[in-house]
Amino acid sequence: MEINDMIRLIEAVSANSLTGFELEQGDLKLSIQKKAPKVIRTAGISESEELVVAVDTPSQPVSSAPVKAEIASDKVVTSPLVGTFYNASAPGAEPFVKEGDTVKKGQVLGIIEAMKLMNEIESEYDGVVEAVLVGNEEVVEYGQPLFRIR
Numbered sequence: 001m002e003i004n005d006m007i008r009l010i011e012a013v014s015a016n017s018l019t020g021f022e023l024e025q026g027d028l029k030l031s032i033q034k035k036a037p038k039v040i041r042t043a044g045i046s047e048s049e050e051l052v053v054a055v056d057t058p059s060q061p062v063s064s065a066p067v068k069a070e071i072a073s074d075k076v077v078t079s080p081l082v083g084t085f086y087n088a089s090a091p092g093a094e095p096f097v098k099e100g101d102t103v104k105k106g107q108v109l110g111i112i113e114a115m116k117l118m119n120e121i122e123s124e125y126d127g128v129v130e131a132v133l134v135g136n137e138e139v140v141e142y143g144q145p146l147f148r149i150r
Contacts, residue, residue: 006030075125075149079140083114087136095136097147101129109147112140125149 013021013032023030079085087095087110097109103123110121127149134146 075127076145077109077121077124077147077149079112079121079142079144079146081112081114081119082142083112083119083140085134085136085138085140085146086111086113086118087132097129097132099129099132103127103129103149121146123147123149 009021009023009030010032019033021030021032087097089096089111096111097103097107103109103126105123105126107123108120109123109129112119112121130148130150132147134140134144140146
């Protein structure tokens with residue numbers, strides 16, 4: 001097994017949120033484990049060697065959108081998928097909505113890019129945008145609150 005093959009396996013484990021992976025191929029034994037310090041151990045390169053690869057995962061960018069602690073609205077628009085959130089249709093373009101904007105049900109609030117596909121996020125409610133809870137180009141999770149509408 002080539003080192004490039006091992007790197008592809010490591011990337012596949014990381015990309016698919018797996019916590020571990022084991023492979024036995026002849027006298028080669030490969031074990032990849034995700035733990036708190038994010039160290040990946042591969043054994044079996046030879047009988048007496050062990051390769052340890054430390055993986056740095058970039059932390060999520062800090063949201064540039066201000067979040068108010070006193071927000072009490074129960075109308076929350078959440079992310080329907082995992083991806084990168086964009087508040088405008090193009091870099092440098094005006095955001096779809098800002099805090100204080102009036103929105104109608106079905107109006108586009110933002111875009112989430114997932115696997116090179118752009119998915120429009122539409123308002124589920126009529127009302128006023130009380131808070132934008134994520135920043136532009138921030139990675140969002142499934143079910144993560146994006147907007148509060150009052």
